Amino acid sequence: MSSDINYVELLAMTAAILEKGFSYNGAxxxxxxxxxxxxxxxxxxxxxxxxxxxxxxxxxxxHTHPGNEPKITWETPSSIVVDGNGGVGPYVAxxxxxxxxxxxxRTGVCFASVRNSNHYxxxxxxxxxxxxxxxxxxxxxxxxxxxxxxxxxxxxxxTNPIAAAIPEAKGKIFLLDLATTTVTHGKVELYDRRQKPxxxxxxxxxxxxxxxxxxxxxxxxxxxNYGGHLFLGGAGEESGGHKGYGLALLVEILCSGLSMxxxxxxxxxxxxxxxxxxxxxxxxxDLFGKPREIKAHIxxxxxxxxxxxxxxxxxxxxxxxxKESEAREKALEEGIYLDKATRIMLSDFCRKYRVDEIEGLVxxx
Amino acid sequence: MSSDINYVELLAMTAAILEKGFSYNGAxxxxxxxxxxxxxxxxxxxxxxxxxxxxxxxxxxxHTHPGNEPKITWETPSSIVVDGNGGVGPYVAxxxxxxxxxxxxRTGVCFASVRNSNHYxxxxxxxxxxxxxxxxxxxxxxxxxxxxxxxxxxxxxxTNPIAAAIPEAKGKIFLLDLATTTVTHGKVELYDRRQKPxxxxxxxxxxxxxxxxxxxxxxxxxxxNYGGHLFLGGAGEESGGHKGYGLALLVEILCSGLSMxxxxxxxxxxxxxxxxxxxxxxxxxDLFGKPREIKAHIxxxxxxxxxxxxxxxxxxxxxxxxKESEAREKALEEGIYLDKATRIMLSDFCRKYRVDEIEGLVxxx
Numbered sequence: 001m002s003s004d005i006n007y008v009e010l011l012a013m014t015a016a017i018l019e020k021g022f023s024y025n026g027a028x029x030x031x032x033x034x035x036x037x038x039x040x041x042x043x044x045x046x047x048x049x050x051x052x053x054x055x056x057x058x059x060x061x062x063h064t065h066p067g068n069e070p071k072i073t074w075e076t077p078s079s080i081v082v083d084g085n086g087g088v089g090p091y092v093a094x095x096x097x098x099x100x101x102x103x104x105x106r107t108g109v110c111f112a113s114v115r116n117s118n119h120y121x122x123x124x125x126x127x128x129x130x131x132x133x134x135x136x137x138x139x140x141x142x143x144x145x146x147x148x149x150x151x152x153x154x155x156x157x158x159t160n161p162i163a164a165a166i167p168e169a170k171g172k173i174f175l176l177d178l179a180t181t182t183v184t185h186g187k188v189e190l191y192d193r194r195q196k197p198x199x200x201x202x203x204x205x206x207x208x209x210x211x212x213x214x215x216x217x218x219x220x221x222x223x224x225n226y227g228g229h230l231f232l233g234g235a236g237e238e239s240g241g242h243k244g245y246g247l248a249l250l251v252e253i254l255c256s257g258l259s260m261x262x263x264x265x266x267x268x269x270x271x272x273x274x275x276x277x278x279x280x281x282x283x284x285x286d287l288f289g290k291p292r293e294i295k296a297h298i299x300x301x302x303x304x305x306x307x308x309x310x311x312x313x314x315x316x317x318x319x320x321x322x323k324e325s326e327a328r329e330k331a332l333e334e335g336i337y338l339d340k341a342t343r344i345m346l347s348d349f350c351r352k353y354r355v356d357e358i359e360g361l362v363x364x365x
Numbered sequence: 366m367s368s369d370i371n372y373v374e375l376l377a378m379t380a381a382i383l384e385k386g387f388s389y390n391g392a393x394x395x396x397x398x399x400x401x402x403x404x405x406x407x408x409x410x411x412x413x414x415x416x417x418x419x420x421x422x423x424x425x426x427x428h429t430h431p432g433n434e435p436k437i438t439w440e441t442p443s444s445i446v447v448d449g450n451g452g453v454g455p456y457v458a459x460x461x462x463x464x465x466x467x468x469x470x471r472t473g474v475c476f477a478s479v480r481n482s483n484h485y486x487x488x489x490x491x492x493x494x495x496x497x498x499x500x501x502x503x504x505x506x507x508x509x510x511x512x513x514x515x516x517x518x519x520x521x522x523x524t525n526p527i528a529a530a531i532p533e534a535k536g537k538i539f540l541l542d543l544a545t546t547t548v549t550h551g552k553v554e555l556y557d558r559r560q561k562p563x564x565x566x567x568x569x570x571x572x573x574x575x576x577x578x579x580x581x582x583x584x585x586x587x588x589x590n591y592g593g594h595l596f597l598g599g600a601g602e603e604s605g606g607h608k609g610y611g612l613a614l615l616v617e618i619l620c621s622g623l624s625m626x627x628x629x630x631x632x633x634x635x636x637x638x639x640x641x642x643x644x645x646x647x648x649x650x651d652l653f654g655k656p657r658e659i660k661a662h663i664x665x666x667x668x669x670x671x672x673x674x675x676x677x678x679x680x681x682x683x684x685x686x687x688k689e690s691e692a693r694e695k696a697l698e699e700g701i702y703l704d705k706a707t708r709i710m711l712s713d714f715c716r717k718y719r720v721d722e723i724e725g726l727v728x729x730x
Contacts (some may be wrong), residue, residue, distance in 0.1 A: 050599065111648060111652060150680075153674050153675065154673040174615075178612075207677045224676065239566045244605075246685045247541070249539070257659065287444035288439060288476075292622060304630065309591065310574075312573055318515070320611045
C-alpha cells in the first residue's frame, strides 16, 4: 500500500502541475494548490487535488483564463463588486476575500459580490480566512446546475453551498460548510458503483418523481437537464424540501443576483468564461463587544452541546468544523490520504508536464 | 359558519385585549397585535392571534414585563447590542429593527444582537421591514428548547428560525422564513390529533431513536427534556440532518453568542425574563450597484425558475413569500380565517377584559 503524502510536498507538486501544465502564473498556482490540498487534508477529497481534471477541462473549454486579473467595478466603504474576468477561481476568490478583510478591518464590515469567476474549491476555506481575523466570515457560491426546485423537474440551480465561520473559545473556529442539496453528486456516483439503493430525498428523475435507483438515475443524468438533486429536506414540503430549495435560492440571489452575474443555469456557456458567481461577507466581532468575552461565551454554549446526552449507540456530538480540523491535524502529522485514481492522475500529469513526482506516489497502487 | 374577520377590526380588538388585559402600553399593544394579525393574514395561524394564550402565560410566569424599555448597551456605526430588559418581544424587535434601518441608511449596513427579549412573532415580518427599505434584511432568533442535535437525545436548541428578505422586480420581495427544525411542534400535534403516523425525519424519542408515532411522542414530550425535534435533513448524516443542525447552531451563535445572552436551553428560566435572543442585519442594495437594475436582474432569475418545467402532477413552482403574500392579499379583501378555538379564546378575553367583541366572532362556532 502506498503511504500517505506529505502536505508540503503535495502542495508543491500540485502548484508545479498548475504552473507547468495549466499555464497558471505563480500566484494562481499556489492559491489553487492550497485550497485543493486543504480539502484533501480535511477529509473532503471531492474538492481536493482530484479536481485537477475538472480544472483542466475548464481550461480546454475556454472557461478559465489564467493571467486574467479580477477588477473592482463598484466600491463603497463596506462593499466591493468584483468582475473575475474569467480568471482562475481560487485566485479571484482570494483577491475578493483579501479586499473584504482589509476593508472590514477599517469599517467593521464588508461584503463582496463576484461575477465571471470559476470554481473556487471548498467554500469553508474562504469563510475561515475571515474568521482568523476575528470576524464572522460568510462565503457562498453558485455552481454548475445540479438541483431541481420543489415541484420542478428541470435542473436550474447549483448545489449552492453556504459557508459560515465564527471564532469561538481557545482559538477554535465554528465552521459550517454545506451544499444546500441533500447530497453532492459524488454520493450518488458512489451508490451507483456499489449498486446500492439511495435513501429517498436525494434525487428526482426526469419527470420530477423521487427515485432511489442510483444506476437508473446516472444513466439519464448527463443526457438531459431534466431530473437532478433535491435540496435539503427532500421532495415536496412535508419534510421541508421547500426550505432547502429556499436556502439555495437565497444563495443564488446573493451571488448571481447582487453581482449582476450569471445564474447557475447560465454558468459554463459554450463560449466565454465559467461565469460562476460568489458572495462574501465579513463583520468584526468587536461590533458586539469585546471579542475575547464573546468568544468565551460562544465556547460555553458549544461545550454545553458537545457534552449533552448522546443518542443510544452514539458517543459523540460534533460541532461543525471539528471533524475537518481533526482530520487536518492528523494529515499534517501523518500525511494526506489519496485514493488510487487520484494518485494515477497526478502521476500522469507529472510525466506529461515534466514535474518531479513525489517519491512513492504510485508505489503498489 | 362564522365569516372571516376584517383585518383592521381584528388588529384593533387584539391591541385592546393586550392593553386592557395584559397591561401592555399603547405602543407595545399595537406592535404586538400587528405582527400576530400579519401571521394570520399570511396563512401562518401557528404564529397568529392564537399566541395570545402563550403571551399571557409569559406574563403570568414573569417572563414578559410590559413597560420595560430596551436599551442599547454597545454601539458602533454599523452595529448595536440591545438589552431587551425582559420587555415585550415584538416591541423590543421593533426598537432594534428601526434602529438598524436608520443606521444602515447612513452607513450602508447595520447589525443588531439582542438579549433578554421575548417571543417576537414571525421572523419574516422583521426581515421584510428591512427589505421594504431597499435593503437585504436578515432576522434570526433562538426559542424555547425544541430540537436535538445530530447524535443527541437532549433538547438543547430552539427551532431557531432563519428569515431573509430581498427586494426583487415589480415591488415584490423574496421572503424566506423557515424553522431549522424539520417541522414545528404544531405539525406533530396535528398528527397526534389525527392519529396519523409522522414521516421519518421529524422527531426522536427520549433515547434518540427516530419515531413516527405522534401520540407516543406527545406523551413523553412535556415530561422530560429528552427526545425532541430533528433538524432539517432528519436523523444522522445520510440525508443531511447534520446540515440542519448546523444551521440551528449558526442561528444560536449569532443570537445568543453575539449578544452575550441566554442560549435556547437557558431561556424561560424560573425567575427573571424570557431571555430570548435575536439577531438582525440589514445591508443596502446600493452597496452593489443601482438597486433598480439589481432588482430587475433578480426578478429575471426568479422568473426563469417560476417558469421552469413542473414535476408531473404539479402546476406551480413557488418562490418563497408568494404563498404568504397572496394569502395576505386575499385576507385584506375577504377577511382573515380564524379557527373555532381561536375565536372562543378571543371572545373569552373580550368578556374578561371588557373589550368590544367583533360582531359575529363566535356565531355558530
